[in-house]
Amino acid sequence: MTTFRHFYVKSTKGVTDAKKINLKDIPGTSGRLDIIARSINAAFWLSNNIRRNVVFHTILHGMPDPPVYIRFEGEKMRKISPDERSIILFILKALERTRENEVESTPGVFVSRKNFEKFIEENRDKKIYLLMEDGKPMKSINFKNERDYLFILGDNLDLSEEEKQIAIEAGATPVSIGKTSYLTSHCIVVINWYLDMLEREVE
Template sequence: MLRASLWTTKGVRKDAQFIVTLEGPPNPPLTLYFDGKSLDCDLRTEIDAIKCIRKCMLGLSKGCTRTRDSFEFVLKNLKMPIIFLKEGGEDVTSLKYFKTLAFVIGPQHDIDLPSDVRPSQVISIGKKSYLASHVISYINFYLDLKSNRIKIIK
């Protein structure tokens, strides 16, 4: 998911951030904030991404910070529209395009948002279930297309 969010063939995507909250043992929560503008990691391969995550978890990576923020805290402090990706949501083409958006996606299944967090929109990229990393890649492609950063040649 980190690679799908921040890596392009030209290097780290400078216009994106990736935030992940790890809630499993031994000491949850652990939230990692990766900022594409200043991230000093190579993300060319999955092994590179694992090394970057490990460095961030140890507090050794520029462009990445770690906190004990909960998932709920992260959502409540985003200060931007939240787009919830969920199977059965509105078609992605109905996305109300904002300059800055936060997309929330679960790693293997739909996740439950805290009851007091209201998404601006609930969208889906299709009727089938896809890997979270593929959904992120598709969303990046779609946003790049909508913002005219890429052109489709027919």
């Protein structure tokens, strides 16, 4: 049985109008969607392949028209390369096609309007982990491989207290990869590496 790894990264200021984003200045014009692009890179890419058992979720909360929910499914993604510019291009295509109800803007990329509460409600079937510096040490967690995992992370502005509370009420376990505060994308690399290592141990 394949256990899927889901990652959610909040985009606190991610701009929700494709026309306002300049590909020559992604950090300056996109509300730091470069963080989301690097997180997507970290979630999916291996040296010569992409992880088909990964699903990446984000909600853009920036102006002018939030929230926009975007999901990347590794099983179906095609033609996306690991560089930030390519990933941002696919986010722009998703923004151009945003509807109330979900549409597949390009293969494996889905977009709709959804807030965090609804997102969590729809993903309660997963084993949820809330990444925070003062959570339980990752090595003390018994990753059982029974249910799909959902890891929730903040961007440079973190999650709000309300969002953390919503996740905890849905059964999330706070988990820490150490006392040092790392970049979101680096946390994702560590999680993928750690789960890879555990899976190799039981092979």
